[in-house]
Amino acid sequence: xRALLPSREIAPVVKKEKPPPKPPARAVVRFEKxxxxxxxxxxxxxxxxxxxxLERWCSELKKELGCGGSVEGDTILLQGxxxxxxxxxxxxxxxxxxxxxxxxx
Numbered sequence: 001x002r003a004l005l006p007s008r009e010i011a012p013v014v015k016k017e018k019p020p021p022k023p024p025a026r027a028v029v030r031f032e033k034x035x036x037x038x039x040x041x042x043x044x045x046x047x048x049x050x051x052x053x054l055e056r057w058c059s060e061l062k063k064e065l066g067c068g069g070s071v072e073g074d075t076i077l078l079q080g081x082x083x084x085x086x087x088x089x090x091x092x093x094x095x096x097x098x099x100x101x102x103x104x105x
Contacts, residue, residue, distance in 0.1 A: 023094030024048050030100040031083055042083060044076040047095075057093075064089060 024047040032041045049057065051071070058076045062069045065085060069078040078086075087098045 023096075025095075026097040026099065027090055027095045028100040029083060029086055029090075029098055031081055039079070040081050042078045042081060042086060044078070044086070044090075045074070045100075047074070047076070049074075061086075061089065 027047050028045045030043050030045070032043055033039070044061075047054065047057070054071045054074065054076060058069050058071050058078075061076065061078060065078065065082055067079045067082065069076060071077070090098055
């Protein structure tokens with residue numbers, strides 16, 4: 001009797017992967033020395049990323065640039081003057097416009 005019934009094949013469940021987060025449209029990069037005890041710091045602002053993404057970006061930038069750094073609020077602070085190297089890295093990450101301290105794109 002069962003042989004006469006049509007077979008029902010169960011389709012496999014396909015998990016949809018989340019698309020990667022959209023990169024920020026712009027960033028402001030500036031250099032600070034004042035108020036930091038003479039230490040030079042490159043500041044990246046206005047990325048408009050959630051806190052977890054900022055932490056991830058900071059970690060990856062520190063590895064790529066070989067420097068120290070941290071996240072304060074919605075700002076990434078990297079140790080040293082990295083204005084010459086940073087725009088190329090941010091452009092590769094999909095940041096559209098990079099502005100500040102003589103950097104215009």
